Amino acid sequence: MISETIGIIGGTGWLGGSIAKAALANALLPAENLVISNRSGDHPLAQHGACLVMDNQELVDRSDLVIIAVRPEHFASLNINATGKTIVSLMAGIPAQTIVAQTSASAVVRAMPNAAVEIEQSFTPWYCFGELDATLKSLVQRLFECVGTAAEVQEEGFIDYLSALSGTGPAFPALLMTALAHQAIIAGIPSDIAQLAAKNVVVHSSQLLATRDAQEMIDALVGYRGVTAAALQSMTLGHFEEQIGRALQKGASVARKGLQS
Ligand SMILES: NC(=O)c1ccc[n+]([C@@H]2O[C@H](COP(=O)([O-])OP(=O)(O)OC[C@H]3O[C@@H](n4cnc5c(N)ncnc54)[C@H](OP(=O)(O)O)[C@@H]3O)[C@@H](O)[C@H]2O)c1
CATH class of the missing domain: 1.10.3730 (ProC C-terminal domain-like fold)
Incomplete structure (x- = not known):
């Protein structure tokens, strides 16, 4: 098990919730190291020990790795300061540079899973923008291996193309x-x-x-x-x-x- 804390903004949605569930089921981390947020409160994941919050800044402050799993149209209103943190964005169509500009994150990983995360059969390509040490890179890879297979790609444009290929899943x-x-x-x-x-x-x-x-x-x-x-x-x-x-x-x-x- 890893010792880092992972926070998932939108961690009760289709993708965020499936990744949260799989990370716990595959014993990637103890439930107390998982923080999830949404706007509507209560969710069954909280009964499995994950910490559910409605304050995204609190989630960011408590997390070593922050995953953004909200729909792209909700990103602009998130209003988080992630200075010194690494953000993993699952959002289609939002460039890494835009995410850095809005959150002050030190590094951004753009990842593109698909709906088959629900059955742990997704393929998730991911691209790293900014400096990410080997430990965090390995954590990103292991996280997405909880929901299928995953591979790092070397160009951000590949993520946009693959959004239309594997991102469309079924x-x-x-x-x-x-x-x-x-x-x-x-x-x-x-x-x-x-x-x-x-x-x-x-x-x-x-x-x-x-x-x-x-x-x-x-x-x-x-x-x-x-x-x-x-x-x-x-x-x-x-x-x-x-x-x-x-x-x-x-x-x-x-x-x-x-x-x-
Ligand atoms: N679904 C796919 O097949 C797929 C494939 C590839 C990539 N993606 C990407 O994955 C992301 C999530 O998609 P999804 O299908 O999982 O969407 P979803 O099921 O609608 O989940 C979004 C979650 O975000 C929460 N949320 C919305 N605004 C929030 C806020 N301000 N703070 C905290 N939580 C908030 C929602 O809960 P509340 O309403 O309770 O706040 C909901 O649980 C999207 O950006 C999409 O581009 C999806």
């Missing part, structure tokens, strides 16, 4: 699943069967990719020169990959422009 698979089901229904397949088939493809069959190389899998299935080959060739001719590229660029440009109101 969104692309959900779009694929609904498209498969809708099209099957239009083709006359009963709705319940269409839903089962689409869910199997996206959620269950795709588990094979956890241990197999995706390109080798495509090559092997296309090698039968039958149904799968015809279906995938139609996707390729429809410029599937280019469409994915445009979608990622579109999301990344929103992240780069910033989401602050």
